[in-house]
Amino acid sequence: MHLIGKKILIGITGSIAAYKIPFLIRLLVKEGAEVKVVMTPSSADFVTPLTISTLTHSPVLTIPFNSADGTWYSHIDWGNWADIYLIAPASANTLAKMANGLTDNLLTAIYLAARCPVFFAPAMDVDMFMHPATQANIARLQSFGNIQIAPQVGELASGLTGAGRLEEPEAMLQALIDYFSQSVTLQGTHVLITAGPTYEAIDPVRYIGNHSSGKMGFALAAEACRRGASVTLVTGPTALVTDHQGIERIDVITAGEMAKACNAHFDKADITIMAAAVADYRPVKSADQKIKKSENVLTIDLEPTIDILKDLGRRKTDQQILAGFALETQNEEQNALEKLGKKNLDLIILNSPTAQGTGFGYDTNKITIFLKTGKKLEFPLKSKQQAASDILDAIFSCVQK
Numbered sequence: 001m002h003l004i005g006k007k008i009l010i011g012i013t014g015s016i017a018a019y020k021i022p023f024l025i026r027l028l029v030k031e032g033a034e035v036k037v038v039m040t041p042s043s044a045d046f047v048t049p050l051t052i053s054t055l056t057h058s059p060v061l062t063i064p065f066n067s068a069d070g071t072w073y074s075h076i077d078w079g080n081w082a083d084i085y086l087i088a089p090a091s092a093n094t095l096a097k098m099a100n101g102l103t104d105n106l107l108t109a110i111y112l113a114a115r116c117p118v119f120f121a122p123a124m125d126v127d128m129f130m131h132p133a134t135q136a137n138i139a140r141l142q143s144f145g146n147i148q149i150a151p152q153v154g155e156l157a158s159g160l161t162g163a164g165r166l167e168e169p170e171a172m173l174q175a176l177i178d179y180f181s182q183s184v185t186l187q188g189t190h191v192l193i194t195a196g197p198t199y200e201a202i203d204p205v206r207y208i209g210n211h212s213s214g215k216m217g218f219a220l221a222a223e224a225c226r227r228g229a230s231v232t233l234v235t236g237p238t239a240l241v242t243d244h245q246g247i248e249r250i251d252v253i254t255a256g257e258m259a260k261a262c263n264a265h266f267d268k269a270d271i272t273i274m275a276a277a278v279a280d281y282r283p284v285k286s287a288d289q290k291i292k293k294s295e296n297v298l299t300i301d302l303e304p305t306i307d308i309l310k311d312l313g314r315r316k317t318d319q320q321i322l323a324g325f326a327l328e329t330q331n332e333e334q335n336a337l338e339k340l341g342k343k344n345l346d347l348i349i350l351n352s353p354t355a356q357g358t359g360f361g362y363d364t365n366k367i368t369i370f371l372k373t374g375k376k377l378e379f380p381l382k383s384k385q386q387a388a389s390d391i392l393d394a395i396f397s398c399v400q401k
């Protein structure tokens, strides 16, 4: 029994996949969890409250008020009761409401009030799932620290085939068990993470930058926080938001500013992960005024920026773990291993921007991790959230040594 005493609140929305939830409840109860369920009104068309109530031995809520006995059910209390709030199946409509803070039913009101970690398992037709609006909503929820249990690719109720099939109950159960077993592995540690690009000014309106979105660094920060670490996230310019209470966010623009912030926080960091795409060069001189156009060739002299990671590698003590990224378009493994040694790292994560679905801006990444012990860990294409989990597993294996 892996979930003894754990309180799991499940939110069921209107989707044909709701039929899987009674199976999930049985599995959770078998593992020792206490389960309560809140349902949207339309979900009762797919699975009955009576079935759910029988399996959970608890009343099922759909509206905040029981007109029979006058009881008011507080969304605040339910959110506070839960160790985890799992919204499954999560319809496109409910995902959109969650992403935008709408609370027109009890399930979404609890979502907004809940302090516990939130999981959501989308289930919908492939075109609805792939629609940019749904994908943007999912990305927004992930930026809040909510954890997606990604849908499977397969045959859908509509007869179409594609992504959108609710994950199987056994796999959802495993995701929750994994969560509880990992959630304390970084308790008491301080993790320093960098993310995003840096911008090096050419003049007051122009800069040298790169396409880094910051998504990988932010996913790492969220995952480290989820595992109990206190996190300092030093980020270059990005549109991403983070509202984790355990993350101290420091916004910087240039490589110089990033170096300063890293230097200030490095000594107290048990683990440092440099996921930022730091500019290697900056203009020797940034013009005071906007450079005017002319017919002549314009030459901008560039000088190297400080290699932050290399500097931290020199300072690192035996108690500290230092991880870097390598972005390579050729001789990938050889270059990554060279950086591992040259920068005195414990591990390096190789990103290949040329592989399908990886690199700047994507929500997925295909990584290979090289440990200084000589171990090589290769992973298939995964969400950046899952890649972050793999990276922290690898780091944790170094901590234990």
Ligand code: CTP
Pocket: 255, 274, 275, 276, 277, 278, 279, 280, 305, 306, 307, 308, 309, 310, 323, 324, 325, 326, 327, 328, 339
């Ligand atoms: N890095 C850094 N400071 C820099 C440049 C890079 O701290 N000025 C860090 C990155 O955050 C990353 C690692 O070094 O963790 C490798 O970055 P990458 O751009 O792949 O390699 P470089 O060392 O810049 O070498 P090259 O551009 O020649 O591949």
